[in-house]
Amino acid sequence: MPIITLTTDFGLEDEYVGVMKGIILGRAPAAEVIDLTHLIPPQDIKRAAILIQSAWKYFPARTIHIIVVDPGVGTRRQVILVKKQERLFLAPDNGILSLLGNDNSQAYAVTNKNLFLEKISNTFHGRDIFAPVAAALANGLSPAEVGPEIAFKHLIKLAWPEIVVNKREIRGEVVYVDHFGNLITNIHYKLLPPVFQQNLPEFNLRIKGHLIKKINICYKDGKEAKPMALFNSNNYLEISLKNGSAAQLLAGKCGDNVKICPTK
Amino acid sequence: MPIITLTTDFGLEDEYVGVMKGIILGRAPAAEVIDLTHLIPPQDIKRAAILIQSAWKYFPARTIHIIVVDPGVGTRRQVILVKKQERLFLAPDNGILSLLGNDNSQAYAVTNKNLFLEKISNTFHGRDIFAPVAAALANGLSPAEVGPEIAFKHLIKLAWPEIVVNKREIRGEVVYVDHFGNLITNIHYKLLPPVFQQNLPEFNLRIKGHLIKKINICYKDGKEAKPMALFNSNNYLEISLKNGSAAQLLAGKCGDNVKICPTK
Amino acid sequence: MPIITLTTDFGLEDEYVGVMKGIILGRAPAAEVIDLTHLIPPQDIKRAAILIQSAWKYFPARTIHIIVVDPGVGTRRQVILVKKQERLFLAPDNGILSLLGNDNSQAYAVTNKNLFLEKISNTFHGRDIFAPVAAALANGLSPAEVGPEIAFKHLIKLAWPEIVVNKREIRGEVVYVDHFGNLITNIHYKLLPPVFQQNLPEFNLRIKGHLIKKINICYKDGKEAKPMALFNSNNYLEISLKNGSAAQLLAGKCGDNVKICPTK
Numbered sequence: 001m002p003i004i005t006l007t008t009d010f011g012l013e014d015e016y017v018g019v020m021k022g023i024i025l026g027r028a029p030a031a032e033v034i035d036l037t038h039l040i041p042p043q044d045i046k047r048a049a050i051l052i053q054s055a056w057k058y059f060p061a062r063t064i065h066i067i068v069v070d071p072g073v074g075t076r077r078q079v080i081l082v083k084k085q086e087r088l089f090l091a092p093d094n095g096i097l098s099l100l101g102n103d104n105s106q107a108y109a110v111t112n113k114n115l116f117l118e119k120i121s122n123t124f125h126g127r128d129i130f131a132p133v134a135a136a137l138a139n140g141l142s143p144a145e146v147g148p149e150i151a152f153k154h155l156i157k158l159a160w161p162e163i164v165v166n167k168r169e170i171r172g173e174v175v176y177v178d179h180f181g182n183l184i185t186n187i188h189y190k191l192l193p194p195v196f197q198q199n200l201p202e203f204n205l206r207i208k209g210h211l212i213k214k215i216n217i218c219y220k221d222g223k224e225a226k227p228m229a230l231f232n233s234n235n236y237l238e239i240s241l242k243n244g245s246a247a248q249l250l251a252g253k254c255g256d257n258v259k260i261c262p263t264k
Numbered sequence: 265m266p267i268i269t270l271t272t273d274f275g276l277e278d279e280y281v282g283v284m285k286g287i288i289l290g291r292a293p294a295a296e297v298i299d300l301t302h303l304i305p306p307q308d309i310k311r312a313a314i315l316i317q318s319a320w321k322y323f324p325a326r327t328i329h330i331i332v333v334d335p336g337v338g339t340r341r342q343v344i345l346v347k348k349q350e351r352l353f354l355a356p357d358n359g360i361l362s363l364l365g366n367d368n369s370q371a372y373a374v375t376n377k378n379l380f381l382e383k384i385s386n387t388f389h390g391r392d393i394f395a396p397v398a399a400a401l402a403n404g405l406s407p408a409e410v411g412p413e414i415a416f417k418h419l420i421k422l423a424w425p426e427i428v429v430n431k432r433e434i435r436g437e438v439v440y441v442d443h444f445g446n447l448i449t450n451i452h453y454k455l456l457p458p459v460f461q462q463n464l465p466e467f468n469l470r471i472k473g474h475l476i477k478k479i480n481i482c483y484k485d486g487k488e489a490k491p492m493a494l495f496n497s498n499n500y501l502e503i504s505l506k507n508g509s510a511a512q513l514l515a516g517k518c519g520d521n522v523k524i525c526p527t528k
Numbered sequence: 529m530p531i532i533t534l535t536t537d538f539g540l541e542d543e544y545v546g547v548m549k550g551i552i553l554g555r556a557p558a559a560e561v562i563d564l565t566h567l568i569p570p571q572d573i574k575r576a577a578i579l580i581q582s583a584w585k586y587f588p589a590r591t592i593h594i595i596v597v598d599p600g601v602g603t604r605r606q607v608i609l610v611k612k613q614e615r616l617f618l619a620p621d622n623g624i625l626s627l628l629g630n631d632n633s634q635a636y637a638v639t640n641k642n643l644f645l646e647k648i649s650n651t652f653h654g655r656d657i658f659a660p661v662a663a664a665l666a667n668g669l670s671p672a673e674v675g676p677e678i679a680f681k682h683l684i685k686l687a688w689p690e691i692v693v694n695k696r697e698i699r700g701e702v703v704y705v706d707h708f709g710n711l712i713t714n715i716h717y718k719l720l721p722p723v724f725q726q727n728l729p730e731f732n733l734r735i736k737g738h739l740i741k742k743i744n745i746c747y748k749d750g751k752e753a754k755p756m757a758l759f760n761s762n763n764y765l766e767i768s769l770k771n772g773s774a775a776q777l778l779a780g781k782c783g784d785n786v787k788i789c790p791t792k
Contacts, residue, residue, distance in 0.1 A: 011444070013443050018300035022319065025267055025323075032557075036546035037540060043507050051543050055543035055550065058554070059550035059553075060550070060553070060554035072484050073482060074485075123483065178544075179541050217650050218601060219599060220601075220603050233656075245570075277565055277567040279582050282563065282564035286586035290588035293588075338747065338748065339746060391586070
């Protein structure tokens with residue numbers, strides 16, 4: 001039986017998540033339902049896109065990932081199923097899957113109403129569409145049976161914050177703040193030009209008026225009350241604080257600029 | 265193996281929920297334990313009553329629902345087991361099940377101490393009574409073995425906020441605020457008198473000084489920064505805000521009045 | 529298949545916990561993964577130590593407890609496996625297991641890199657080491673195969689707040705605040721000297737300027753807006769408030785002193 005993961009902005013105080021699980025397990029009793037998170041900030045499609053891209057590859061083949069951050073619920077926006085490297089992704093077509101990459105992915109419009117609950121509300125497709133369709137897929141339904149195949153390239157894509165990389169500077173921004181108050185940027189290790197990669201030459205990293213001159217290896221290397229930079233476990237540059245929250249110290253948030261320049 | 269759901273006010277930072285699961289799974293290893301929520305506001309029996317009433321019907325027959333919001337723990341309040349439409353509900357007798365309806369329900373006082381942990385504390389019956397009794401039921405114990413049958417009508421009932429419905433007005437109130445800041449009222453679609461149902465005639469809906477003149481179909485139909493009304497996925501009237509929190513905009517909370525009047 | 533429990537400070541908004549579950553279930557599909565909590569305050573080793581000590585005994589034999597509160601991740605701190613009464617505990621060697629007691633426990637340094645993910649980050653050993661090692665243990669790996677046995681007594685121990693117990697006074701402190709705002713102290717029932725145990729003679733309990741003269745049996749016995757004392761479900765003295773938060777009323781927090789003196 002495949003794993004079904006859930007990523008939503010539903011929060012944990014209401015019955016919304018539990019109801020989805022009730023429907024899934026009523027129809028696919030042997031499925032294993034795993035919460036990725038239900039604390040995506042309400043309507044924050046970009047945060048959900050980053051999270052699923054960081055998480056999916058750690059789940060085994062045949063996993064079904066449901067992602068429901070869906071401000072357009074009840075409108076004519078499509079529900080889509082994407083198949084990529086033996087995993088399935090079920091989501092509204094609002095850009096939430098736009099970081100998955102398009103290598104050999106197949107996409108389908110989820111239109112087969114026989115799979116849905118009998119009455120479809122205009123506010124809770126997690127319950128009425130996503131849960132029962134995922135259960136059917138867990139039970140062995142072939143992706144093509146959810147509806148017509150569509151071109152992956154026609155799916156809605158998020159505008160993504162630009163990264164400037166040249167010999168004089170790297171410019172990116174904070175794309176999310178994690179639970180620890182780490183400021184995670186969109187600067188991936190691979191983006192560093194050779195001048196930065198060779199033994200990490202001297203540089204000035206500036207964020208919100210703070211100057212950082214070193215990439216640390218681990219959190220404990222930092223100094224108390226001084227922000228540090230390191231590459232996180234997904235190889236993105238993050239600004240952190242030893243035993244504290246960089247977000248709090250710097251009043252840092254999504255969209256803050258980060259700039260790295262070699263010192264000569 | 266049946267599903268066991270948990271609804272509590274225990275929060276997520278302590279070991280309380282995990283300990284209940286340890287006891288359940290130690291005794292009924294094949295049970296599937298599903299969290300509905302552990303974020304019922306402390307001691308808020310009314311919120312728990314609404315939540316379980318919204319959720320139970322989406323779980324399959326044989327599900328065992330444990331609901332522990334229990335300010336009377338350690339006193340002589342009863343623990344009860346209710347059987348309704350092939351589902352079981354295990355809860356303190358404090359009104360928490362009073363929205364389930366009483367059609368053909370059977371009720372039992374949970375008194376069979378052989379089912380409990382050996383030592384019963386006065387502060388944590390979730391661990392000492394609810395978890396082991398649910399495990400025994402999951403293992404096939406018949407409801408009658410938990411203790412004597414009692415009359416459903418003698419169970420404690422919550423006082424419920426009054427709804428006024430007549431040709432000139434519908435008056436209800438906000439009964440809870442969800443994670444998105446939606447203000448959920450006790451006005452069910454079915455309560456609308458014919459004058460309101462026929463093609464939704466013109467009306468004035470007033471809440472906290474705001475005037476709303478339309479029922480929207482979905483969230484996206486709203487206008488930014490203007491509260492809207494719609495019927496939610498359980499068919500109750502809610503006041504919402506497109507891409508925001510109506511609770512925040514209106515400083516809305518439980519108990520706020522909502523009044524709908526036809527314009528002529 | 530054994531149960532695997534997770535106790536971390538990772539929070540619930542990011543993919544960190546889900547990724548650990550993906551790795552565990554990809555390698556040990558029949559394992560049951562149970563969250564104890566992910567809301568240990570960041571880097572709070574002491575809170576995690578108390579929580580796991582309160583929780584582990586309610587889980588069946590063969591359970592594997594993973595505890596990751598790990599400010600030293602990426603340094604040379606050891607990862608350890610402890611076997612105690614047929615349960616396994618997998619944690620960084622930073623004092624987090626120091627309340628388990630050392631009766632007949634065996635300890636191992638987790639050094640067998642064949643069990644880890646191929647690339648080990650310096651910031652997320654929950655994913656790279658703890659999850660795959662736990663999966664291997666769930667699949668039947670013997671503890672001795674994780675690495676060399678080490679002396680339990682050489683593991684790092686937390687300094688623990690002192691308790692003064694004599695005929696004239698008992699002095700302890702608040703060691704954590706739970707979800708309800710209960711102030712849990714390190715004063716165990718067993719520590720009470722005979723003068724206190726015999727029918728609970730008159731005493732003065734003082735905390736933050738408040739005087740309490742009675743041990744209550746259950747929460748409902750309290751008076752509104754007056755702090756009360758009782759022994760909680762783990763037999764530790766706690767300061768509570770009927771239908772409210774003692775922490776809020778008293779501005780109580782970790783480290784606050786509690787003193788009990790007989791009145792004569």
